[in-house]
Amino acid sequence: MKTFQSGFRLSLLAAALLSSAAVPAYADARSDALQALPENVRALYTEAVDVAPAALGEFKAPAKPWRWCHSESYMGNPWRVTFNDELARLVNGAKEAGAVSEFIVSDSNGDATQQISQIRSFIERGCSVITTIAGSSTALNAVIEDAQKAGIPVITSAGAVTTPAAINVMHNQNLWGYQMGKGIAEALPNGGAILQVEGISGHPLVQQENAGLDKAVAESGNLTIARKVSGEWTGTTTKSAVLQALATTPQQIDAVWSTGSEARFIAEAFQQAGRPLPLIAGSISGDALGFWHENEDSFKFYGGEVSPHVAAQNAFRVALRIIEGQKPIVNTIIAPMPTITQADLPTWYKDCMKPDSAAIFPIPPQDPFPEELLNGYFSNGQATPLYDFAKVPASCAK
Secondary structure, three states: OOOOOOOOOOOOOHHHHHOHHHHHHHHHHHHHHHHOOOHHHHOOOOOOOOOOEOOOOOOOOOOOOEEEEEEEOOOOOHHHHHHHHHHHHHHHHHHHOOOEEEEEEEEOOOOHHHHHHHHHHHHHOOOOEEEEEOOOOOOOHHHHHHHHHOOOOEEEEOOOOOOOOOEEEEOOHHHHHHHHHHHHHHHOOOOEEEEEEEOOOOOHHHHHHHHHHHHHHHHHOOEEEEEEEEOOOOHHHHHHHHHHHHHOOOOOOOEEEEOOOOHHHHHHHHHHOOOOOOEEEEEOOHHHHHHHHHOOOOOEEEEEOOOHHHHHHHHHHHHHHHHHOOOEOEOEEEOOOOOEOHHHHHHHOOOOOOOOOOOOOOOOOOOOOOHHHHHOOEOOOOOOOOOOHHHOOOOOOO
C-alpha cells in the first residue's frame, strides 16, 4: 500500500545535466553536499538519490507561537489517514505547550492545481512552516519557491519535490530494494527463483527499487527472477497479479520480492494456488502480522516498514528543528528504515492485528531514526524539542 508515495525525478539543480558543460558543476555540488554530512549519514545515500546543499534562502526562525500548516494531497487511504492523525497529535502537543498557535490542514484530493492554490493561501495567511505530502514531484515547485521567498520553509514527506527550495524527508528507495534483495540472497545461500512484484510500473520510485533488486541479484550469482508482475501497491491487484503469475509459472518460487505492504495478499495467493509459501520480502503491516500469527509454521518474512507514524514524526521533527533555528545541511534528508526479520515478528505483533487489519500499522519497538543520527543533518543539530518517541500511542490504542 504505497500509493501514498509520490515519485521524484531530477531536481532543478540536476536539470543542469542537460548541458554537458554543467556536469562537473553539478557533480561538485553534490559531492560537497554529501561531504558536509557525517560518514554514518552519507552511508544512507546512493547515486540514485538527488541531493544538493539546503537552500532556504534568508530564512530566519520565526517567533513563537507558530502557525503550522499542512498541505495534504490525498486523504483516501488508511496510510494517509494514519499519517495525518499522527502529525495532528504531535502538532497539537506543541500547541498545548504554547509553541503553536494554530494548526491548519488542507486536502486537495488528488488535484495538483487545488494543492497549489491551498499552499498559496497558506503563504497569504502567514504560516510559519508548511509540511506537505506533495501530489506531484514538479507541479508544486513554483509555489514552494514563493513560500521560500516569503520566509516560510516547506518540508515534504513520503515523496520528494524537485525544487531545492524544499527540504525533502524520505527513504532511499533504491537502497530499500537492494537491501531486500540482499536479505533474500542471505536466506537462500544456494540460490533460487524470485517472483518480483513491483509497484506501479514505470513509476520513478519503482524504477529505483527495481534497480536495487537487479544489483542484489547480480551480486548473488545464483538468484534468478522467474517473473515480474505489477501489483500497483494495492492488495487486491497484487493478489490477482500473483495468482495469474503462479498459474503460468510451474517452476518453484523460492522468494517474492515486493516493496509495498501487500505481504498478506501475496501469501493468500500462494495458499489459494496450492503452492508452498516462499520467503516474502516487503513492508510489514498489521494484516501481515495477523496472518503470520495464524500461520506461524509457514509464513516467512524479511523486510522493513514504511510506517505512516514514523513518516509523520520525521516530518514534524525536521520542521520543528528548522523553525527553532537549526540549519539543515542538505535539501534531501534520508531516513533509515528498520530491518525486520522472521525473528523480529513477535516483537512487532500485537493482539489487535488480524489478517483483515489493513488499517493498522505497527509501531516500531524503538525509534528507527535516532535523534543522534538526525543531528548529523544539521550544522547545529540538537535534540528535537517537544518530541518523545516513547509517547507514541501503541498500535492497538483506541
